[in-house]
Amino acid sequence: MELTPWDGSRIGLDQEEMRRHNRGTFLRLVHLNGGISRAELARRMNLNRSTIKTLTAELSAAGLVREVAQTDNRHQGRPSPIVRPETQRFHVLAFDVAVDRVVAARIGLGGVILDRKVAARRRSGVDLDYVVTTLAELGRELIDAAPSTSTCVGLGASYCGMIRPGDGTVRFGPDLGWVDQAFGAELARRLGLGLRVPVGNEAHLGALAEHLRGAGMGVQNLVYLHGDVGVGGGIIVGGTVLDGDAGYGCELGHMVVNPHDGRPCGCGSSGCLEAEAGERALLDAARRPPEVFGRDAVRAVAADAAAGDANARDALDYVGDWLGIGVANLINLFNPAVVVFGGMLRDVYAGVLPRVRGRVARNVLPVAKEKVRLSVSALGDDATLIGAGELGFERLLHDPLSEMPRVSPTAW
Amino acid sequence: MELTPWDGSRIGLDQEEMRRHNRGTFLRLVHLNGGISRAELARRMNLNRSTIKTLTAELSAAGLVREVAQTDNRHQGRPSPIVRPETQRFHVLAFDVAVDRVVAARIGLGGVILDRKVAARRRSGVDLDYVVTTLAELGRELIDAAPSTSTCVGLGASYCGMIRPGDGTVRFGPDLGWVDQAFGAELARRLGLGLRVPVGNEAHLGALAEHLRGAGMGVQNLVYLHGDVGVGGGIIVGGTVLDGDAGYGCELGHMVVNPHDGRPCGCGSSGCLEAEAGERALLDAARRPPEVFGRDAVRAVAADAAAGDANARDALDYVGDWLGIGVANLINLFNPAVVVFGGMLRDVYAGVLPRVRGRVARNVLPVAKEKVRLSVSALGDDATLIGAGELGFERLLHDPLSEMPRVSPTAW
The missing domain is CATH 3.30.420.40 (ATPase, nucleotide binding domain)
Incomplete structure (x- = not known):
């Protein structure tokens, strides 16, 4: 049954929207696969090779991907170059408030955990101030330790509660007894990077991570x-x-x-x-x-x-x-x-x-x-953290060449 | 939380795919709204007015829509023309196998039930042959009664069981005791219109109808x-x-x-x-x-x-x-x-x-x-029937100008 009913968000497409869509889809495929040949990109995106070549050039020029020669010679003919994400050049910071610990990680484009910091936490009586203070400290340590050539393109956090998508407010978090706590906004303020912090429910993010990179x-x-x-x-x-x-x-x-x-x-x-x-x-x-x-x-x-x-x-x-x-x-x-x-x-x-x-x-x-x-x-205990990282990459993957606030370590 | 993870079916867009998408979205909006102004189409599709004008001209030339002058003068300035679906010129046949009756209807573009035929049915001991024979007879009566200027663009059927989407096979239909019955294929064969019959579960189709045209x-x-x-x-x-x-x-x-x-x-x-x-x-x-x-x-x-x-x-x-x-x-x-x-x-x-x-x-x-x-x-008892009709329109709405088999009554 091919049911593709109209949903209110479906809009028409113009040239600019089409190009944005293609760039986003291209970068998402590279990000999720770690490395993928131009031929495979053409096949998956159902586009001709010259369009793929143009997209590769655009995103290479932006420093987001690079091409490397195919070393696998099993295939006949000229091997298609492999497009890889620039994992060391672009990263997100991902935060996870778990039951017994809080974790922050620097995750590179391509989904590679480059660095992580962990702090234990009490099991109860943990208020907003304590959590965002701890997370912001971990985040700052990660940025201080990052090489000067790596740029932060987004943030994402996982929390075990019901989250209002628009602003990352924890509406209901029975584990910590939180009701209507401005977690996302407050963490963004403490980090002071000029980037908002999208927040997701930990199990939603675990599911996303297992779907993109794990058992699913x-x-x-x-x-x-x-x-x-x-x-x-x-x-x-x-x-x-x-x-x-x-x-x-x-x-x-x-x-x-x-x-x-x-x-x-x-x-x-x-x-x-x-x-x-x-x-x-x-x-x-x-x-x-x-x-x-x-x-x-x-x-x-x-x-x-x-x-x-x-x-x-x-x-x-x-x-x-x-x-x-x-x-x-x-x-x-x-x-x-x-x-x-x-x-x-x-x-x-x-x-x-x-x-x-x-x-x-x-x-x-x-x-x-x-x-x-x-x-x-x-993905084990990293599932929620990796999911939070994907939240952080979402804006870049939606529109890879947009003018977005990015934080390079020289700003510190 | 803006989660738009990559799904395997997402592909790149080229000029032709973009045009198809815009025509489909345009016709879907007209079909679902019954009549909608060009200005509103531009707003909903986020496209400029000249693109909307071109789309209107293309679909008018294909006979799928027509423009009528706006009679509402509440708005200042030159009123935007209203685009209406050609309800009398294009229709689908929709079939519903309910618990106590079988129903067939001719539904015009825009979702208007133009004609219907109903037959009572036994509550048990109803086999595939009995059902498709009854439905095919009702379908033929509808076509015979249709004006010669109306063209059938699709078929759709509702059944109270678990349906394999690809071929409309009833995998499990406990109400009638059906297991692995080739309902969609057999109904298509009996109708002999050269159109396949997509089949949907009755409650799935009821939900779709309520979503598109009812309580949702x-x-x-x-x-x-x-x-x-x-x-x-x-x-x-x-x-x-x-x-x-x-x-x-x-x-x-x-x-x-x-x-x-x-x-x-x-x-x-x-x-x-x-x-x-x-x-x-x-x-x-x-x-x-x-x-x-x-x-x-x-x-x-x-x-x-x-x-x-x-x-x-x-x-x-x-x-x-x-x-x-x-x-x-x-x-x-x-x-x-x-x-x-x-x-x-x-x-x-x-x-x-x-x-x-x-x-x-x-x-x-x-x-x-x-x-x-x-x-x-x-939508009451018509919900499943209207949902089956939407199934029948799906191919036209997906690609309004494609060369698809259509059946005009003169073929009979």
């Missing part, structure tokens, strides 16, 4: 479950992150799976997927005391179960069954090519898999389960 | 629940129907909402939304005997409840509560602007609304419920 490469429909204290979600529909009407979609952790006698959830409701399959549910089911929590505690349950401990085994079965109901519901709704388990769900993946598979077999409609694949995150 | 006009994110014997779903994400990886997405009726002691579902599982909130659940809860079923029986329960009957009232509360859990889950996942209740859910809408609203208030995360609207279908 080449796949246009993907569900990503991000286990942390709660269970977040990022869903790729037709190659795009499902944002919904206001940016608050993908909250799969608050899907009610147990309406009868569900455990209370941090959101105020009960029986939500994250209440039944999150960290606390697992640790309670494994009879761990309340003061035991965190990633190491989760890993200990998985290890105990693998070693034959019955409590730990039961706990993984309990969590696996609820997770399985959630995953089956998501497959029926999204018909994804792959379901990716990230964050702490990587640590319990092997242990919960039999129950999850059982629920998928029982609850997913026949044709929707024909091809679906289950997988752990390929 | 102007909205880019919409969830449509279609009550029939089961509960189907169509979900618009960012202006596009959620198809998923193979066309089988949106199966919200098989979201498990009651994992403990759920009613058995036609899919072989139990506790699915449609098992708890579908027609049979409602009638059982209202203590109707098994031989009572169908739309009139559902309406009778709604009427009895409104008249104070306690059984009927309890039945609506029962269904409303499960429906509410499902709707709350969908709002958390999709952050839609509107949730539309279609098919038989229109008949119970007023009766279930309090319980649905209660669940939304309790289970949806704070910011996601700020703006969401609940609504009945605006």
Whole structure:
């Protein structure tokens, strides 16, 4: 069914818009592939070789890409030159506020993490001022350490909460107890680079990263479950992150799976997927005391179960069954090519898999389960950070030759 | 968050592709608006007036649109001419296989139903041959009755099952017990018009129609629940129907909402939304005997409840509560602007609304419920038929001046 209904944002094209589109698509392909031949660019973009040659020249002149000779001689005839991103010359700063640490990284064009700084953080009582101060310090350290020839073209941040897309305000962040905190604006102000900070929900960004560079490469429909204290979600529909009407979609952790006698959830409701399959549910089911929590505690349950401990085994079965109901519901709704388990769900993946598979077999409609694949995150704990980096590159990739504010280290 | 990640289908643009895109966008705007001024087209497409004038001339020359003088003199200055679709000159045939009837309609460019034919159908034991024979007869009657100046530019069909997009095969249609039936190909063969028949899931098409012409006009994110014997779903994400990886997405009726002691579902599982909130659940809860079923029986329960009957009232509360859990889950996942209740859910809408609203208030995360609207279908029983019509127009709207097979009645 070829349904391409009109959406309100679709506009007409003129010469300038066409050229911008082609430059953006070209640079995006180079950025995502790391290196790609001119012949392959022509094939993927469905453009003739002379147009590709012109685009290569334009973006080379801007210093964004460079051509190198093809060393692979398997192909007959004159080898097509390879176009590579100028990873050392252009970078973004990416920030990630995770449950137990804050991270900043300098990521080069092409998606290469060039440098990173990490600071531990308290698990609660962490306010806006503390977080942006810490992140801005890490960011400054990265810029100070960067070579003078590298230019910052964007910023991006990941946060575990519901984010207003326009200005990066955290509308609702139950983990830190944040409500309506101007995170993006305040971080931009503290960094003082003259660049705004787009902010994304951590699971949305994890999904984006797995889609572009991880377990979902080449796949246009993907569900990503991000286990942390709660269970977040990022869903790729037709190659795009499902944002919904206001940016608050993908909250799969608050899907009610147990309406009868569900455990209370941090959101105020009960029986939500994250209440039944999150960290606390697992640790309670494994009879761990309340003061035991965190990633190491989760890993200990998985290890105990693998070693034959019955409590730990039961706990993984309990969590696996609820997770399985959630995953089956998501497959029926999204018909994804792959379901990716990230964050702490990587640590319990092997242990919960039999129950999850059982629920998928029982609850997913026949044709929707024909091809679906289950997988752990390929990018691991870097998924959200890499996703934040992609946010930072978005403006450059949208319009590579536009006059945008860029910060070169000499300005410091 | 401006996330526009690269999707594999994005290609470069050349002059010809740019012109095709502009013609398609122009004709789509005229088709969806019925009539729209040249000034408004220029504004919406972000193109200058001379380009719009050229596009108008091209599509007028092809007979697809015509210009009429603006009669509204409220605006100062020379009024911009109105571009209208040539509704009488170009049409599609749309087919709908509903639970109790089959329908065919001739729909003119601009989305106007020009003529329709309806046949009753048995509720079970209906095989492929019976359905395509009936539909082909209705289609032929429509063509015979059409004026000789009207040309058929496409076909489209709606079916209540999981459809393979490429060839319109019904992979799984539990209502009629169909598995892997070549519905689209066989209907095309019987019609013998030299046009293929794209087929869509009825709820996907209902969602599309409500998005383009109904309760979700102007909205880019919409969830449509279609009550029939089961509960189907169509979900618009960012202006596009959620198809998923193979066309089988949106199966919200098989979201498990009651994992403990759920009613058995036609899919072989139990506790699915449609098992708890579908027609049979409602009638059982209202203590109707098994031989009572169908739309009139559902309406009778709604009427009895409104008249104070306690059984009927309890039945609506029962269904409303499960429906509410499902709707709350969908709002958390999709952050839609509107949730539309279609098919038989229109008949119970007023009766279930309090319980649905209660669940939304309790289970949806704070910011996601700020703006969401609940609504009945605006197109009623025509939603799926109108959606099938849009499927039929898709090829013309994609490339208005392409050389495509068209059927004018003189060929008969």
